[in-house]
Amino acid sequence: MKHVPVQHPSNEDLFAYRDGELSGEKRFLIEAHVVSCATCRELVDGMSGIEADLRSRPDDVGEEYYARLTDSVLGKIGARSGAKTGAKSEARARPAAEDVPRVERRRPDSMDDAEGPRRRRFFPWFGVVGAGAAAASVLVVVVMLAQRQGEWIRAPRPASTGAPEEPLTVRGDSALDQPAETGEGRLTGEKVKSDLRARSAKEAAGEEDLGARAKQNLGTVRQEAEEKNAMTAPAADEVANKKLELQKDASGMAARAARTPVAEQAPPAAGVVAGLDERAAGAAGAAATPSADYAAVLRAHGLPPVYDPARVDRDALLKAETDLRFLYMAGRAETDSARVRLYIAEIARAKVDRADSAAVEGVIHHYWRAIRLSRDDAAVASMARRRLADFLREVGREP
């Protein structure tokens, strides 16, 4: 078989994909490439490992410092412990510094949402990829795109690791491997924008209600989380460190497997990637203990560690919405980000208006984020894939 040189996405696109900052067609294309390219997967996994190490740096200061910091700041703004000034303090009357954002404005959520000179339309003919295309088809499309577009495709990345430049496989059993927007189901940018505007207005109207519910729920949840944190902080740190290591082991297994020589241009070996997932899950399985914050929210709402449609009814799901969103938005989901994201996907799905294309896209996006974040959490990955495929069928798209 004739060897076709593999073209790679730019590092910008690979890292943006890894950071969850891509959406739409571009995200699907990069995903398809990363799944099939050992070199790019190694780059993405390697960077993830480095950043996990950076995040695991021990604190430079302890609780004493933070206590002093609080007192010092309160002293500067003119507040004493337990004081009620009853009026705006003098300090707040001063003009704000330049380092403060002028207004809290919503920025686009992903690179693809950005307006401006960078915005380009990628692969307008992407719909040629049929709904039932298998892994080999995806690879062919990527190569064709490289030849015709050259937009994000760069020169071949030197395979200095000796890794073969061909796909291991692309899973053929889930919606992940297919573009969601194909054929007649393709959405136009104008339609999505218009639906987004309408949805923003609806969301704004509903936020006050959510806030009121949050008052009732967050108290118990946060208190429990704080208590548990206080009691088990060292143990939690130990578990977190262990979890990080296991995650890296799992990534390492995938990377090592990716470096295993296979015949040049061999046909995709069905189940290889799925096998990697299973091995990664095996390595990471022991690390599936929820964090204290996440566990507290689940306990408060009687939810299972991983969303399961058989065990969670709609009312319970919606009741937990504010707390789960709080966990995610406040950055407290930590190693449970994928699990929280799966719940958020289900919440969005429970409320979605099928005629609102932007809302439908939003649900799909949440599932994708859950899948990507769940790299080493097989239970979440598997459930998110199943639910995404189910949702795609539900909205009349080909999984």
Added chain:
Amino acid sequence: MAPERPDRSTLSDGELVRLIRDGEVDAFSELIRRTQRAAYRLARRITRRHEDADDVVQDAYVKAYRALDRFAADRPFGPWFLTIVSRTALTRIRDGARRAAESLDAPGYDGAPPLSERVADPAQDSETLERRLRIERAMAALSDDHRAILALRVEGDLSYAQIAETLDVPLGTVMSRLARAREALLAALGEERTMEPPRS
């Protein structure tokens, strides 16, 4: 003995902000408690020194307090505040407060062991320990711009949009700068093989 602060841990960020706006200035302590660790870590990453990070975090809280009227109370306080922290830290390192980074072997705050010892988790093997130290050294050796944008992403966990707002640059610039910073980090770690090849 200082009077006890009322327990406001059950209130949302928005409720706390509304309390502060209504004159309950002490409620600000709860917002500090929720954000101080992330703020300090971010400032420390950018400035590389405890003294500078301490100044930056304190300044940032004062600025945030003064600007609370401009904060949308229906949004989480954390990301907004981290934007202020990062801007303050960037201003500080650009305004000449440029000093050598603290050595990984220098004693920690209040006589704590140096970082090189604190990362030495007995449960970790020596290879892991060595890798972490190498990564810390490589991070500290990056240019201010590269280190700052990586810190915003890794420690601040800010989205590209939030980073764009912090640095006042377009979203595409964030994307390319972040990629260059990561490449520089990989290069500093001797992993040049993962660098993007030149365009052909």
